[in-house]
Amino acid sequence: MTTYDAVVLGAGIVGVATAIQLRKRGLSVALVDRRGPGEETSHGNAGLIQREGVHPYVFPRDPRTIIGVALKRRTDADYHLSSLPSVAPFLMRYFAASTPERARKTFEANIPLFARCLEAHEALMMEAGSQDLVRKTGWIKLFRKQASAEEADVQARELREIGLAASMLDNEALNALEPDIDTSRLAGGLHYGDPWCCSNPGALVKSYAALYEKLGGETVTAEIAGVQRRDGQWAVTTNGPDIAGEQLVVTLGPWSKRLLDAVGVTLPMGVKRGYHRHYKPEGEAKLNRPVLDGDVGYVMAPMARGVRLTSGAEFARQDAPATPRQLQRVLPKAREVFPLGESVDERAWLGARPVLPDMLPVIGAAPKNPGLWLHFGHAHHGFTLGPATAELVSQLITGETPYCDPAPYSPQRFTRAR
Numbered sequence: 001m002t003t004y005d006a007v008v009l010g011a012g013i014v015g016v017a018t019a020i021q022l023r024k025r026g027l028s029v030a031l032v033d034r035r036g037p038g039e040e041t042s043h044g045n046a047g048l049i050q051r052e053g054v055h056p057y058v059f060p061r062d063p064r065t066i067i068g069v070a071l072k073r074r075t076d077a078d079y080h081l082s083s084l085p086s087v088a089p090f091l092m093r094y095f096a097a098s099t100p101e102r103a104r105k106t107f108e109a110n111i112p113l114f115a116r117c118l119e120a121h122e123a124l125m126m127e128a129g130s131q132d133l134v135r136k137t138g139w140i141k142l143f144r145k146q147a148s149a150e151e152a153d154v155q156a157r158e159l160r161e162i163g164l165a166a167s168m169l170d171n172e173a174l175n176a177l178e179p180d181i182d183t184s185r186l187a188g189g190l191h192y193g194d195p196w197c198c199s200n201p202g203a204l205v206k207s208y209a210a211l212y213e214k215l216g217g218e219t220v221t222a223e224i225a226g227v228q229r230r231d232g233q234w235a236v237t238t239n240g241p242d243i244a245g246e247q248l249v250v251t252l253g254p255w256s257k258r259l260l261d262a263v264g265v266t267l268p269m270g271v272k273r274g275y276h277r278h279y280k281p282e283g284e285a286k287l288n289r290p291v292l293d294g295d296v297g298y299v300m301a302p303m304a305r306g307v308r309l310t311s312g313a314e315f316a317r318q319d320a321p322a323t324p325r326q327l328q329r330v331l332p333k334a335r336e337v338f339p340l341g342e343s344v345d346e347r348a349w350l351g352a353r354p355v356l357p358d359m360l361p362v363i364g365a366a367p368k369n370p371g372l373w374l375h376f377g378h379a380h381h382g383f384t385l386g387p388a389t390a391e392l393v394s395q396l397i398t399g400e401t402p403y404c405d406p407a408p409y410s411p412q413r414f415t416r417a418r
C-alpha cells in the first residue's frame with residue numbers, strides 16, 4: 001500500500017484546489033476520484049465566481065413564500081414529497097439558522113472568504129494558463145417587480161459599504177450592457193461589477209488538475225469504498241489501489257456525508273439539487289454576461305456550449321430520480337427575456353449543492369479523529385470559494401497561521417463522534 005503525506009478524496013474544484021495547496025507546501029499528495037477532475041457539481045454550475053456572494057441564501061421566513069413553495073406554485077424552489085421524511089430534519093435546521101440575526105453572522109463569516117476568492121482563482125489560472133476561460137464582466141440580477149428592485153437596493157448599499165461595485169440599473173442602462181435583453185417585463189437590474197464568469201467550469205477545474213500534476217501530485221482514478229484509521233494513518237479502500245495518508249482530507253462535495261457517517265462523524269448536511277440545460281441563442285442574439293431572473297429563479301449564463309439555463313433549488317434525496325420540472329417551467333419565462341432557441345442537450349443535467357444549515361462550509365479538523373480534515377459544504381458558492389478555502393484548510397493542516405479566523409467554519413459547530 002502506498003502511503004502519502006496527504007490523501008485528498010474527491011476531485012471537484014474544492015479537492016483539486018486543496019491538493020494543489022498541499023503540494024505547494026511540500027507534501028506528497030494523492031487525489032482520488034472515480035471520475036475525471038471537475039466532472040460533477042463543479043462542472044454543472046453557472047460558472048460565476050461570485051465576489052459579491054456574501055449574503056447567504058436563507059430559508060424563506062414569510063408565510064406567503066413558504067405556502068407558495070409548499071403548494072408547488074413557485075419556480076425557484078421545488079421538492080419531492082416522497083423525500084420529505086429524509087430531508088425534513090435538515091430543512092428544520094436550515095429554517096432555524098435563517099433568522100436575521102443568524103444570517104447576519106453568516107454574512108460576516110463569509111466576508112474574509114469571499115474577499116480572497118478572485119485572487120485565489122487568479123493565482124491558479126495564471127499558473128495553469130487558463131485565463132481565457134474567464135471573463136471579468138460581472139453579472140446582472142434582473143427584477144420584474146419594483147418591490148424586488150427596492151429590496152435589492154438595500155443589499156447593494158451594504159455591498160458598496162464593504163467596497164464592492166453594485167450599481168442599480170434602469171431598463172435603459174440594462175440595455176446598454178445587454179442590448180438583446182427584452183426589458184418590456186422588467187423593472188431594471190442590479191449589476192455586480194466585481195464577479196468573474198467562466199465559460200466552461202469543468203474545463204477550468206481540469207486545467208487546475210493539470211497544474212496539480214505538473215507540481216508532482218498524483219491522481220488515482222478509483223471508487224472510494226471506505227476509510228479507516230489504522231496504525232496511526234488513514235487507509236483508503238478503493239476498487240483500484242489501496243492507499244494511505246498521514247492526513248486525509250474529505251472534499252467529496254455532496255457525497256461527503258455518506259463517507260463520514262460510516263466513520264461516525266455525523267453532520268447535519270443536506271443538498272439543494274439543481275439542473276442545467278444549454279440552448280442556442282436565436283439569430284445573432286448575444287448575452288455578454290450571466291443574468292439571474294430574481295423574481296422567477298433561474299440563471300442564464302453564456303457558456304462555450306450555448307446559453308446555460310440553470311434552475312433554483314430542489315429538495316429531494318440526492319439519489320432520487322431527476323425531475324427537471326423547474327427548468328421546464330422557467331424556460332418560457334427565460335424566453336420572455338432573451339431569445340433562447342433549441343436545446344443542444346439531449347436531457348437536463350442534474351447535480352446537488354452540498355449545504356450546511358447555516359450556509360457556511362465546513363473547514364477544519366474532525367473531532368476525535370486525528371488526521372481527518374473536512375472541507376466541503378460550499379452550497380451555492382463552491383466554484384467561487386474552492387481555491388480560497390483550499391488555502392485556509394491547507395494552512396490549518398500544515399500548522400501555518402491561517403489568513404482568517406477559522407472558527408466560524410469549524411466542524412466542531414455540529415459534529416459529535418460516536
Ligand SMILES: Cc1cc2nc3c(=O)[nH]c(=O)nc-3n(C[C@H](O)[C@H](O)[C@H](O)COP(=O)(O)OP(=O)(O)OC[C@H]3O[C@@H](n4cnc5c(N)ncnc54)[C@H](O)[C@@H]3O)c2cc1C
Nearest residue numbers: 010012014034041042045046048224253274381382383384
Ligand atoms: C445548478 C447549480 C448552479 C451553481 N452555480 C454556481 C455558481 O455560479 N458559482 C458557484 O460558486 N457555485 C455554484 N454552484 C455550486 C458549486 O457548483 C458547488 O458548490 C461546487 O461545485 C462543489 O464542489 P465540490 O468540489 O465540493 O464537489 P464536486 O464538484 O461534486 O466534487 C466531488 C467529487 O467527489 C467525487 N466522488 C464522490 N463520491 C466518490 C466516491 N465514492 N469515490 C470516488 N469519488 C467520489 C465525485 O466524482 C466528484 O468529482 C452551483 C451548483 C449547482 C447545482
